[in-house]
Amino acid sequence: xxxxxxxxxxxxxxxxxxxxxxxxxxxxxxxxxxxRQDPGLGLRLIYYSFDVKDINKGEISDGYSVSRQAQAKFxxxxxxxxxxxxxxxxxxxxxGNSPLHFGNGTRLTVT
Amino acid sequence: xxxxxxxxxxxxREGDSSVINCTYTDSSSTYLYWYKQEPGAxxxxxxxxxxxxxxxxxxxxxxxxxxxxxxxxLRIADTxxxxxxxxxxxxxxxxxxxxxxxxxxxxxxxxxx
Numbered sequence: 001x002x003x004x005x006x007x008x009x010x011x012x013x014x015x016x017x018x019x020x021x022x023x024x025x026x027x028x029x030x031x032x033x034x035x036r037q038d039p040g041l042g043l044r045l046i047y048y049s050f051d052v053k054d055i056n057k058g059e060i061s062d063g064y065s066v067s068r069q070a071q072a073k074f075x076x077x078x079x080x081x082x083x084x085x086x087x088x089x090x091x092x093x094x095x096g097n098s099p100l101h102f103g104n105g106t107r108l109t110v111t
Numbered sequence: 112x113x114x115x116x117x118x119x120x121x122x123x124r125e126g127d128s129s130v131i132n133c134t135y136t137d138s139s140s141t142y143l144y145w146y147k148q149e150p151g152a153x154x155x156x157x158x159x160x161x162x163x164x165x166x167x168x169x170x171x172x173x174x175x176x177x178x179x180x181x182x183x184x185l186r187i188a189d190t191x192x193x194x195x196x197x198x199x200x201x202x203x204x205x206x207x208x209x210x211x212x213x214x215x216x217x218x219x220x221x222x223x224x
Contacts, residue, residue, distance in 0.1 A: 004153075031210055042115070042199060042214035043154075058211070059112075090153060094210040099144055104153040 003027045004103035006091050012109045013081050021076045021106045023091030031096055032074035034058075034066060037088040037105070046089075049074055050096075081110040113137040115202050117215035124223050129187040131218045133200030138181065142203035144212065145174065145185045149196045157185070157198075187220075195222045 004025045013019050023032065030051050035043040035058075045058030047066040055066060063085060065077045078085055086109050092100040115135045123129045135143070141162045146154040160167045160174045160183075167174045173186040187194055197219050201212040 033210055035214075040119070040216050042216045043201075043212070044214070045211055048210065092154075092210070094208075096208060096210075099142075099156050099159050100154075100210050100212065101156070102146075102153040104151075 004091055004093055004101055006089075006103040006106050008106060009104070010107045010109075012111065014111055015082055017081050019078045019081055019108070021089055021091075021108070023074045023076070023103060025072050025091075025093045025103075027093050027095075027101060028071075029093035029095045029101070030071065031094040032068065033092040033094070033100065034064075034074070034076045035090045035092060035102075036060065037090060043090065046076065078108075078110075081108075083110045086110045113202070113204065113213050115200055115213045115215040117198075117200050117218045119216060120219050120221070122221040122223065123190050125190060125192055127190055129185075129190045129194070129220055129222075131185045131187075131198050131200075131220065133183040133185075133215055135181050135183065135200070135202040135213070137202055137204060137213065139205050140202040140213075141205075142208055143174075143176065143183050144199075144201040144203075145172075145183075146199040146201060147196045148199065148217070154199065190220075190222050192222045192224060195220055 033048040034046040144159040145157040197217040200215040204211040
């Protein structure tokens, strides 16, 4: 679904590298989220933002940072990647009245 | 902390009904969701139910909610091979629609021809 676009789709990086995952949306939603999916654990919330000047930590924010560059853009950074950050990362949006709408995910492998 | 639990695997024959079960612990959750994930794809919202409802039906999908037992189920009638996917149950944290969801581990549905 092109409404929420995540780039890159796949990324392999080495331990200690800084990496940024990007998310952009055309839905006009104010709220944006980053979730992480691990096999057998479901999805867990990393960070969320209700508008451009609002950034909040989720349940697993350690080792991550985010930037809300515009209403439509929300990026996730790993300052110094480690192997246990290997996962599938999802960006999602909402207008506060509707369920979350997810992008297609970024598969990140840290070697 | 709050939790959502699902069984990990379900196998059914094409044409049968599938029932995927979920339990949650946050009694204040107002919004409860079912998402579907096909291989290599993101999460697709299937349906959701408000906590003041017991049942919601949408074509082949029926959601049942037992708020007393904090139990949610998704029934797929006349299951097709295209229904093979991972199904996630999710509960909204608290009573407001903040988008902060607690997800279950996901149930892999295998549909045999």
